[in-house]
Amino acid sequence: MSFNTFGHLFRVTTWGESHGPALGATVDGCPPGVDLTEEFIQVFLDRRRPGQSKETTQRQEADRVKILSGVFEGKTTGTPIQLMIENTDQRSKDYGAIAQQFRPGHADITYHQKYGVRDYRGGGRSSARETAARVAAGGVAQAVLAKMVPDLQITGYMIQMGAKHINRERFDRDEILRNPFFIPDAEVVAEWADYLQAIRKNHSSVGAMIEVTAVGVPAGLGAPIYAKMDTDLAAAMMSINAVKGVEIGEGMAAAALTGVENADEIVMGPDGPEFLSNHAGGILGGITTGQPIALRFSVKPTSSILTPRRSINAAGEEVEVVTKGRHDPCVGIRAVPVAEAMMACVILDHLLLDRGQTGGERGQIG
Numbered sequence: 001m002s003f004n005t006f007g008h009l010f011r012v013t014t015w016g017e018s019h020g021p022a023l024g025a026t027v028d029g030c031p032p033g034v035d036l037t038e039e040f041i042q043v044f045l046d047r048r049r050p051g052q053s054k055e056t057t058q059r060q061e062a063d064r065v066k067i068l069s070g071v072f073e074g075k076t077t078g079t080p081i082q083l084m085i086e087n088t089d090q091r092s093k094d095y096g097a098i099a100q101q102f103r104p105g106h107a108d109i110t111y112h113q114k115y116g117v118r119d120y121r122g123g124g125r126s127s128a129r130e131t132a133a134r135v136a137a138g139g140v141a142q143a144v145l146a147k148m149v150p151d152l153q154i155t156g157y158m159i160q161m162g163a164k165h166i167n168r169e170r171f172d173r174d175e176i177l178r179n180p181f182f183i184p185d186a187e188v189v190a191e192w193a194d195y196l197q198a199i200r201k202n203h204s205s206v207g208a209m210i211e212v213t214a215v216g217v218p219a220g221l222g223a224p225i226y227a228k229m230d231t232d233l234a235a236a237m238m239s240i241n242a243v244k245g246v247e248i249g250e251g252m253a254a255a256a257l258t259g260v261e262n263a264d265e266i267v268m269g270p271d272g273p274e275f276l277s278n279h280a281g282g283i284l285g286g287i288t289t290g291q292p293i294a295l296r297f298s299v300k301p302t303s304s305i306l307t308p309r310r311s312i313n314a315a316g317e318e319v320e321v322v323t324k325g326r327h328d329p330c331v332g333i334r335a336v337p338v339a340e341a342m343m344a345c346v347i348l349d350h351l352l353l354d355r356g357q358t359g360g361e362r363g364q365i366g
Contacts, residue, residue, distance in 0.1 A: 006235075006236065006239065006345070007029070007345060007346075007349045008227065008349050008352075008353055009029045009349055009352040009353055009356065010027070010028075010029045010030065010141065010144075010345060010348045010349040010352055011027070011028045011029050012025055012026070012027055012028075012134070012137040012345055013025065013026045013028070014130060014133040014134060014137070015133070016085075016087075016130070016133065017119050017121070017124045017125055017127070017130075018087070018119075018121065018124060018127030018129040018130070019087065019119070019121035019124075020087060020119075021086065021087060022084050022085060022086045022087060023084075023085055023087065023129065023130065023132060023133050024082065024083045024084040024085055024133050024136065025082075025083045025133040025134065025136055025137040026080055026081070026082050026083075027070070027080065027081040027082075027083065027137050027140050028080045028081075029349075029352065030070065030076050030078065030081055030140055030144060031076065031078065031144060031352070032075070032076055032077055032078030033075055033076065033078075034075060034076040034143050034144050034147055035074060035075060035143065035147070036067070036071050036074070036075065036076050036081075036140060036143045037067075037071075037074055038064075038065055038066065038067050040139060040143055041065050041067075041083070041136055041139030041140065041143075042064065042065055042139075043139070044135050044136070044138060044139040044142065044337060044340075044341065045063045045064075045065055045085070045132060045135050045136060045139070046063070047135075047177075047336075047337040048063070048131065048132060048135045048334050048337040048338060049062070049063045062088060063085055063132055064085065064086070065083055065084070065085055065136050065139075066083070066084045066085075066086075067081065067082070067083060068082040068083070068084055069081060069082040070082065076140075076143075076144075081140060083133070083136045083137065083140075085132050085133065085136060087129075097322075097324065098120060098321060098323060099120045100313045100314045100315070101311060101312075101313045101314075101319055101321050102311050102312060102313070102314075102321070103303050103304060103309075103311065103321055103323055104303065104309040104310070104311050104321065105300070105301075105303035106126070106303035106304070107126040108120070108126075111124070111126060112314065126241065127241070128241045128242065128328070128331055128334070128335075130241065131240060131241060131334075131335075131338040131341075134240075134338055134341050134342060134345075135337055135338055135341045137341065137345060138337075138338075138340065138341020138342065138344045138345055139341070141341070141344035141345045141347075141348040142154075142341075142344050144348050145344060145347065145348055145351075148348075148351055149216060149217075149218060149351070151216040152214065152215070152216040152217060152347070153214070153215045153216055154212065154213070154214045154340050154343050154344055154347075155173065155176065155212065155213050155214075155215075155340070156182065156210060156211070156212035156213075156336040156337065156339040156340040156343075157176045157182045157183060157184050157210070157211055157212075157336060158181050158182050158183050158208055158209070158210055158211075158332060158333065158336060159183075159209050159210070159211045159296070160208060160209035161181065161192055161195070161196065161206060161207075161208045161209075161330055161332065161333075162195065162199070162206035162207060162208070162330075163195075164188065164191070164192050164195055166183055166184060166185040166188065167185055167187070167188070170185045170186075170187060171184045171185065172184050172185065172186060180193075180333065181193075181333055182333065182336040196329055196330055199329055199330075200329040202307075203305055203306035203307040204301070204305055204307055204329075205301040205302035205303075205304075205305050205327070205328070205329050205330060205331075206301050206329065206330050207298060207299055207300050207301045207330070207332065208298070208299045208330055208331075208332025208333070208335070209296060209297070209298050209299070209332070210296065210297055210298075210299065210332055210335055210336055210339050211294070211295070211296045212295050212296075212336075212339040212340060212343050213292050213293060213294050213295070214282070214292060214293040214343055214347060215292045217282060217288050217290065217291075217292070217293055217347060218288065218290065218351075219287075219288055219289055219290035219362070220287060220288060220354060220358070220362055221287065221288040221347070221350040221351060221353075221354050222283065222286045222287040222288055222350055223286060223287070223353075224285050224286050224287065225286070227286070227350075227353065228283070228285075228286025228287075229283050229286055229287065229288055229293075229346070229350055230248050230281075230283045230286060231286065232346050232349070232350070233246075233248065233293070233295055233342075233343065233346050234246045234248070236342040236343070236345065236346050237295065237297045237339060237342060238297075239342075240297075240299075240335060240338055240339065240342065241331070242299045242300050242302070242303075242331050242332075242335070243297050243298065243299055243300075243335070244298050244299070244300050245297060245298040246295065246296070246297045247295070247296050247297070248280075248281040248282075248283060248293070248294065248295050248296075249278065249279050249280045249281025249282070249283070249294055250262065250279045250280075250281070251281075251296065254279065257279070261279075262279050263279075264276065264277045264278060264279055264280055264289075265277065268365075268366055272365060272366065273290075273365055275289060275291055278291045278292065278294065281293060281294040281295065282294060288350075293343075293347075295339075295343070297339070299330075299331055299332035299335050301330075301331075302327050302328050302329065302330070302331045303323075304323035304327040305323060305327070306322055306323065306324070307322070308320040308321065308322050309321050309322075
């Protein structure tokens with residue numbers, strides 16, 4: 001299986017399977033001299049860790065990260081950083097019944113068609129557990145960003161779960177880490193919990209919409225054609241398991257706007273250009289404007305459910321598939337820290353690219 005690596009200069013390769021002995025990431029291109037410890041990375045992994053509430057899978061994994069290389073006396077050396085997370089709570093027997101069956105809505109069938117062999121235990125590489133490695137790599141990126149762009153802040157949160165939407169008039173950023181859904185609206189937490197539990201008891205699952213923003217991004221990151229900031233961000237988010245759509249700024253809603261409505265007017269402020277709106281989501285022509293990057297993506301309902309669904313097996317026989325085991329009723333919940341990690345990796349990658357191409361020089365205005 002090829003294509004397990006993403007990034008241009010800051011490159012991340014993930015490895016391992018859901019029910020293997022361990023999984024992890026190899027991070028190449030990290031600048032030297034950056035403070036980095038396992039404890040720093042662990043903070044990000046703890047936000048993604050399963051089994052922390054009744055709203056997520058009850059698989060109990062500590063997700064303790066180990067740094068095997070690339071760090072000496074608490075600082076990065078500039079050599080590849082090897083990160084490992086051991087799997088400690090696999091229950092592979094839960095998947096014995098579907099070893100030769102294909103779950104509807106799952107990558108089982110496409111993996112089999114492409115490779116002729118697949119690890120059916122938890123989905124192998126197609127499992128959402130693979131994202132733990134991305135979050136660990138994102139922790140490395142966050143450490144570098146904290147040194148290069150101290151004011152940069154990346155924040156992800158859920159804005160929709162199934163039929164439930166947040167009320168943006170009650171948007172409270174401080175509330176995001178206070179509830180298991182990562183939602184910035186304290187008043188709907190109990191309602192969303194009841195809604196999700198009803199779906200779980202009905203042996204089903206539900207999709208979600210995640211928004212992630214980056215405030216304090218320098219202007220001038222990205223390139224006009226094949227390395228656009230929005231191109232790489234969209235690709236990064238689409239690579240997350242179960243993501244089916246990505247939009248930046250107004251996104252799909254821009255199709256209903258006029259040019260007058262959509263154009264972000266510009267005035268000259270005391271410190272340089274200022275935009276009067278942000279329909280572009282902080283990116284124009286593939287290059288950052290200095291405004292906040294605003295991105296959203298949709299996550300499909302978890303494919304592994306207890307309700308019988310029609311499918312076929314490897315012999316081509318029609319069967320009914322029931323997936324036992326421990327699964328997220330809404331995989332979008334734990335996609336929030338994954339989205340933050342992917343955005344951190346992409347932004348850092350473009351910071352390094354810009355440093356190499358322009359040296360940080362900028363065209364002067366005013």
